[in-house]
Amino acid sequence: xxxxxxxxxxxxxxxxAGAAAAEGIQPGLWKITSMVVxxxxxxxxxxxxxxxxxxxxxxxxxxxxxxxxxxxTTCKRTQYEKSERQLSWRLECRGQLNMDSTxxxxxxSPLRYTATIATKxxxxxxxxxxxxxxLEGEYLGACQ
Numbered sequence: 001x002x003x004x005x006x007x008x009x010x011x012x013x014x015x016x017a018g019a020a021a022a023e024g025i026q027p028g029l030w031k032i033t034s035m036v037v038x039x040x041x042x043x044x045x046x047x048x049x050x051x052x053x054x055x056x057x058x059x060x061x062x063x064x065x066x067x068x069x070x071x072x073t074t075c076k077r078t079q080y081e082k083s084e085r086q087l088s089w090r091l092e093c094r095g096q097l098n099m100d101s102t103x104x105x106x107x108x109s110p111l112r113y114t115a116t117i118a119t120k121x122x123x124x125x126x127x128x129x130x131x132x133x134x135l136e137g138e139y140l141g142a143c144q
Contacts, residue, residue: 024058051143072096
């Protein structure tokens, strides 16, 4: 009977870990590595850190959704999907600056995620930017 109890306890721990990943990521200090290709020019990978509060870590939709505002430009989210381990969105801006941006995030665990973000912008018929960003997020520990 004891092996059954241990197996049940282990199964519950796995289920709890999955539920934690579905609800958010670990609050604390994160290392985010960006790989950018802008207008065909590849930049070297760049890493920075970001401290996420408990509220930010538990609300993936708000934390990883775009925020953009510009003079004489109106933006709206035209697509949004969130599942247990995925988040994707599309943002369209029209006005003085036109922009289309799409993103897809994959949360592998409460300690790791990846994302791709593609953005194109233009004024009138002149394209200004065609950017593709790959992100890797890795939990480092508590914020200092």
